[in-house]
Amino acid sequence: MKKIKWIALLCVTILCLTFVFAGCIDPNAGNDDDDDKVITEKWWEDTGELSFNSEGKVKYSNITIKLATVVSGEDKDTFKSIIDDFNREYKGRIAIDSEDIGQANFESTVAQRISTKNKAPDLIMSHQKGHKYFVENKIIQPFSKDLMEQSKISIDMNDYSAGLSRYSSLGYKDELFSIPCDAQSMVVFYNKTLLEEIGKELPTNHQELLDVCQAFVERKGTSPIAWPAANQNNHWYNYVFTTAIMQNGGKLYDESTKKADWTSEPNKTAMTKAIQSIRDLVASEGVVKYAPFNDKTSDDSSQLEFVDNKALFYVYFPWRIESLESLYKTRNNVQDVTDIIGTTSVANWFAMDSSSADAGKIFVDSHFFAMSKLVTDVSKKAAIMEFIKWFTQRTDVCKKWASTGHITACKLVGDTDEYKNDAYCQRYLNNFYPDIDNLVSMGLTSHYNTVLSHIKTLGYETLSNTAADIESKLASIQKSFNDEIAMNK
Amino acid sequence: MKKTVCKLFAVALAVCMLLTIAACNPDGNPIIQKALEARETNSWEVSSPDTSIKVSVGMDSAGSVYYSVNKDGVAVVDKSALGLDIREDDLNSLAFDKKTVRRITGSYSNITGKHSEVEYDAMELQLTFKSWKHTLDVYLRAYDDGYAFRYKLDSAGGGKTAKIDEEKSSFTIPTSSLVWRQVYKPYTDFTVIDALKNENLDTFAYERSSYDYIPASGILQNDQIAFPVLYRPDVNEDVYSLVTESAVVGSGFYGSILQAAAVGDDELRLQTVPTPAGSIEDDGYVSLPFTSPWRVGITGTLQTVVESELVEKVYDDAEYWKPDNYDELSDEEKEIYNYDWVDPDVCAWSWIVYRAADQKNFAIHKAYLDKAAEMGWKYLLLDGSWSAEYKIRGDSDKPEDSKSTGNFQEDGITKEGVPEDWDKFIEYANEKGIKIIVWGDALRTFGNGDYNVLCDVLDKWVAMGVAGVKLDFWDGERQLRDGHQIPTHRCEDSANMEWYETVYQECAKRKLLVNCHGCNKPTGERRVYPNVINREGIYGAEMNRNTATGTINQLFTRAVIGPSDFTPLVKPKGHQFTTGFMISLPILFEGMTTVGDTIVNLNYAPIQDLYKALPTARDDTRFLCGEPDEYFCAAVRAGDEWFIACVNGPVDIGSKTRKVTVDLSFLGEGTFDGYLYEDGPLGTDKRTTIIKTAASHTSADKLEIEVGESGGFVIHLKKKV
Structure with a gap:
């Protein structure tokens, strides 16, 4: 009898455990790393019905959309001005109530607010790299194609940068979770006078870059490239080093496992070439290097090298153009810098094989829009799509946004003469980003912090010590990367 | 036992007979008379001198007091709570004691401000309520350009202090209202170094965010809004109300904000709450008698709102501050004040x-x-x-x-x-x-x-x-x-x-x-x-x-x-x-x-x-035209000089300018000469240049000036002698 009781107890325990584990299984999951998942059970709702006006357009009545945006820097006032424009145009119908949340805490803050339904936004505008995290935690919902059809608000990813829109599904087959808005990376300013002085043209590939640098050093005796590299609090690794990797065909992580795979071919060679391409600049022959790699190099000191006419190129952020030009005018006592400061791109700078299809790639941060899972009313969903379409596909809006250094991700706008011939685009953006299809960003991993921190370590350890063995560094840092991924799973 | 029951029965019968007699002859019975008086005075009203603004006050059977405001029949504030919750007593079940009505008039001079001379004229209703141990006076005023209310709390038993746990003052507005507000969002992230990172160490800076439009329906429960807040309760009516507080300094109280306390389908209730950011977590300890700050609602057209002095008018004939020992000062020292x-x-x-x-x-x-x-x-x-x-x-x-x-x-x-x-x-x-x-x-x-x-x-x-x-x-x-x-x-x-x-x-x-x-x-x-x-x-x-x-x-x-x-x-x-x-x-x-x-x-x-x-010291300020989110144009007088200034926001799609009509009928007699300063083309510094053109006008003139997106102009005129 006692035995039977024990067996019964064991069976019950097994049954209970089975139920518990079954409950833990996400019906929509399979492998978390699978980028081809299918949604079998929705975690969002649709309520209400659309109503239409006499022109067949969706009728909105005082819908307020709470927008959480990561835009909070020097571009904030322009962003705010764009929101004001939308609110004016749609007054009485749709109002955007935007709140900026700092980049450092954006994903965790927004996820918490949506999870706890406390001050939750309806719409998110943030860097693409965080969106996989949102979808994995079921914070956001897809934009419904049925609703797009019904509302006639169509947003087609074929109209957007190929390099960016490929992330829009966030790993769910045939779904549209995330809509690209713009892109930005570190860009290049150059001194036209100095370039002319050394008798050179702008470089179009890595070898030409080295030739220009050599000519500059011989003529001027100072480093031709000013950039805030090495400093570990700096974005140089996030943009310039990653760009070098992309241009040499490298992959920051394996897209199916999300782990680093830097030690097997062809990625090992790609990573090695990327490091070498920068070593060509920071470890060039001679006392004066083509570019510094110095812990003490700060934003300010590298900027001064350029504005004091010691450097030919300055690699920095596009949204600081105004402060750069203002400082140049002040220090050089000039009124206008149009004939002095030119703009160009990092495209092709680091590619060891200039004929490669990857040579022109630029690693960017890109703002994407995503909709909170808490939005249920279909009129509100339609209003959100209406706003996204307005923001990303209206040329006048994109031109205004471009004035802060953000190039449009939408080809419907970017290919228009109106956009291309805009004074700001002509002077800056067209040169910074020659081909928006070549823009790439973090992609579909929720471990982007791990990626970036280890890329930074790799860059620092192989470039601060240019004699360091690249292969062993790739192996050791890869291990650390993958250990961290395993720990966080 | 039987005797007791009989006695009780007799008393009850007597009371019933008395009440019956009283009901038939209320005038003859003082107790009943008072009771009837209380029932009849559960609602009160005070109107502005021009009668356009009506503040209605009521008290329900539970002893809670509420108010509402309308302007020319347009509901500006729907039924909204008044009152305070204090730790020492229950002020939720008040008994009405008495009312006093008076007219408050006067004038004062300003050294700085929109107007150098200001007149004030209001009807004030003072309602005195009693609780178990305290008296609460509610002062409600109606001015031609708005309303205001505040409280005076005192102890009936000699108490010296009180702890105000909650102020119930609310503003209930329709969810169809259009609202322009500054979000009150305390922040910690950039202000606190890592070693001190602590959610309680927050701050709020009024100078770090602006005023944005939001439909009232978009304000969510617990959203916090700084004073002042502007709203238009009915899009079909030219009535606006700007709500804020006044006379905080010297009251012994904290500064307040509004918090969305209840969000319904038709109504939004904004309650006055203490400003969250600060060092003192449990604020609200006051000395008795305590006179609260004023809660002010400037109400009328945009012109009424912009030109209003209501925030300062509530001070009545307050004198400039003098120290307590003023009488002991020398004549020279007294001059300071x-x-x-x-x-x-x-x-x-x-x-x-x-x-x-x-x-x-x-x-x-x-x-x-x-x-x-x-x-x-x-x-x-x-x-x-x-x-x-x-x-x-x-x-x-x-x-x-x-x-x-x-x-x-x-x-x-x-x-x-x-x-x-x-x-x-x-x-x-x-x-x-x-x-x-x-x-x-x-x-x-x-x-x-x-x-x-x-x-x-x-x-x-x-x-x-x-x-x-x-x-x-x-x-x-x-x-x-x-x-x-x-x-x-x-x-x-x-x-x-x-x-x-x-x-x-x-x-x-x-x-x-x-x-x-x-x-x-x-x-x-x-x-x-x-x-x-x-x-x-x-x-x-x-x-x-x-x-x-x-x-x-x-x-x-x-x-x-x-x-x-x-x-x-x-x-x-x-x-x-x-x-x-x-x-x-x-x-x-x-x-x-x-x-x-x-x-x-x-x-x-x-x-x-x-x-x-x-102009720094101004004699007069006139709102000429404009609209929130769109543009603003006003005229300021200093002596015999007028300065008309206009700032523009957006322009219509496809258009490069907005046409602003400036009616100069406010100029008064005579001819005024001066200059128009307006935006010209961009200069080498990529900022617009200013084109200065001679101008000469009279009050009969109506100007139409084209102003570009985010542009502006100034007209400076001086009366021709």
């Missing part, structure tokens, strides 16, 4: 260009002083870090604060003739007729609110020849940012409101002007402390992130309630405005104007005459 020494004028300011390290540089001060003298301005402001030599606490020596953007050569800043020390500098300033205002940290410079340190430092500054102070960071932001000792009071804690008053008083004693930055919104303090001549608490040019729309909305909201130190430049820093927009702002924002820019821009030829004439 006439405040005749308060002499507002334009103040030159270099900080916007020349930052911390350069504020120690007498060469820069001389350059701006010379410019001020040339323009006929009377003041020069020395900003943060001016006093490194004198080691006054609170200076910032952080490298990032030292990024000047000025160009010495361009601005003609040389060593020639520069005074070599402070005494020589003051001597030079005196020769030029320029008075010096110096910067301080309102808390840190004075030992985080130490009275003795305050007196000591102010005395030192007075001995140095300083004429005024700009006191910053009342919100304690620098302490939070730099990891220094956190003050025990900051932001709008009751103790910090007391500190404001202490500082005003000590400055008044020493004939020092006061300009507050990093501070709360104005709440009428100027009526009692006329030396408090300006105030930030506005998203101004220093933040460098304004938009045209946000600035326009501030003219309809924040700028209405008191002085606004927007600190406009001549040429805008960002791309959100034109030069025409910028030069309109010293006219549209009142208070002692602080003007900053490079010397080169201050020398910009087309605006010299205008800037020499900028």
